[in-house]
Amino acid sequence: MTRTALPLTGAALVLILLVLVTVRLPWIGDLGIHAATVERLRHGLLDPGNPLVDADTPSPYYSPWTVLLGALAKATGLSAFGVLRIGALVALAVLVTGVWRYVRTLSARAAAPPLALLCLLLLWGTTQFSWSGFLGLHSLALTVAYPSVLALGLAFHLWAWLARAVRGATRGWGVWLGCGVLWAVVLLVHQYSGVVASLGALAVVFSARAGRGVLGRLGAGAALGVLVLWAWPYYDFFALLGAGDGMDAVHRSLYRDLLGRYWLVLVGVAALVMRWRRDRRDVLVLFFVLGVVVFAAGGVSGHWSWSRVLPAALIPAQLAVAVEAAQAVESGRRVVRVAWAGVLGVALVVGAWGQAGTLGYVAGRGLLPGAVEQKYREPWEGYRWIRRWVGYGDVVMAREFPARQIPAWGAYTVAPGYPDFFLDDEGERLAAVRAYFSAGAVGSARRGIEREYGVRWVVGRGERDGLRGDPGLRRTGRGPGGEVLYAVVG
Structure with missing residues (x-):
């Protein structure tokens, strides 16, 4: 025994x-x-x-x-x-x-x-x-x-x-x-x-x-x-x-x-x-x-x-x-x-x-x-903070890392955070995200992407993403690590 x-x-x-x-x-x-x-x-x-x-x-x-x-x-x-x-x-x-x-x-x-x-x-x-x-x-x-x-x-x-x-x-x-x-x-x-x-x-x-x-x-x-x-x-x-x-x-x-x-x-x-x-x-x-x-x-x-x-x-x-x-x-x-x-x-x-x-x-x-x-890995904080503004089924423009978390609270992202075999236009969606956050992106290009994918919100990092000052975006909320939630108004 x-x-x-x-x-x-x-x-x-x-x-x-x-x-x-x-x-x-x-x-x-x-x-x-x-x-x-x-x-x-x-x-x-x-x-x-x-x-x-x-x-x-x-x-x-x-x-x-x-x-x-x-x-x-x-x-x-x-x-x-x-x-x-x-x-x-x-x-x-x-x-x-x-x-x-x-x-x-x-x-x-x-x-x-x-x-x-x-x-x-x-x-x-x-x-x-x-x-x-x-x-x-x-x-x-x-x-x-x-x-x-x-x-x-x-x-x-x-x-x-x-x-x-x-x-x-x-x-x-x-x-x-x-x-x-x-x-x-x-x-x-x-x-x-x-x-x-x-x-x-x-x-x-x-x-x-x-x-x-x-x-x-x-x-x-x-x-x-x-x-x-x-x-x-x-x-x-x-x-x-x-x-x-x-x-x-x-x-x-x-x-x-x-x-x-x-x-x-x-x-x-x-x-x-x-x-x-x-x-x-x-x-x-x-x-x-x-x-x-x-x-x-x-x-x-x-x-x-x-x-x-x-x-x-x-x-x-x-x-x-x-x-x-x-x-x-x-x-x-x-x-x-x-x-x-x-x-x-x-x-x-x-x-x-x-x-x-x-x-x-x-x-x-x-x-x-x-x-x-020293062996402990800090868990992710998640994006619960955006729920005050973002509703179920809203489309959010976000880079890959936040795109892996945002859908957990019911929102969609433009491109999936993970490879998706059944999504025929996955490549186009990933290209749209890259174009949206690119250094030389102009307002008209962003407005076109927003209309094509029904984007209502954008999660970015302000000046580092070149989003601050964009007349088509209104700063709505701020989250951990300097992240910013913008509402699409243009």
Whole structure:
């Protein structure tokens, strides 16, 4: 019992920290587009249009999960951020229960599930890093309200369900068809996590040495999943297959500083080697190999967006060391127990220290010790201040950075703050923003852009944007960092 109490306590403390994070919901990154998506669905559940700009286009952000959150916002009147907080708590619960169920298929040891949670959250590197779909503690604190968290949680449930099915623990067609539907839902909720889920599912099937009967049922489930993807009404899932090249530039940084971001995962790679020596078709080893192959292929070929499959290599390594340590500590020889406990304990402490800045998202900068404060990243302040003047559906002219945040409160921007595969005139919109804020822009050119896109407001920085003195603009409000809100009057 004592051997299980320590990992259980550690996992509970980390999860409490993440629950407290949802109260403040720190914002650095994509939170704005998810809030904007909820806002559009609240106002038009069946035909929401583009979430960022005033255009009638589909969007992959309209997934089964966000449609559910939008319906909740519409029914309750809660704000988009309030609904996202509820969604974050649900997603955390799905993730924790999913990890617990899947690890139970790998080990019967009581310490394995809590150790797995700790390894998934802390066993990364010492370079602070955050990205959606990556389960490091710091990353999860900033992305806890993103659909990727729910998608990964559902992926763990999919692997657990599938593992029991291929072993014959469940019979009948229902479980296989259910797996197919769940697989499709994960892909619709977050496409990159859906690829990770797919590789994990393939590893489960390959490791089980499934016979023809199982493969036939699996094929039926996959066919139903494809049908669900085809029938989803909010966007054409299969059209996204041609969108990868447009996302490569955004993801190139994921191939940098690999050692600093992930070096503690090498402990898990050592555990994978041990598992491979016992079983050449070990499920975690196969999962890891599939992830590494796809990630490496993306780096060699210049398809940088393939880097998002990296969790398919990280997750099995993190789970492997948790399972091996739990088995060694509970049943191994004393020397083996001490070795595993020592190595993993030190790695988890080092990983926790590397992500200690997460505490600031609960306590705030002022309460952090100096050494921890240096690891803390100040969240964005957002553009709540413009709501006094800017109404829902108003179009705001803004550069890329504010354009990533302004739609969260219901306004549109001229150009989207993020790449949009379904927006045909995205290039023209970006060019219009550049022209509007260019040093040599004249009033007549700005008036033309304002009329073309229905611009009612402009967010700029006064003299630095050349907006001060423009007779077609009236200074209306002032925000943090010297930003100015102008009303279009010309």
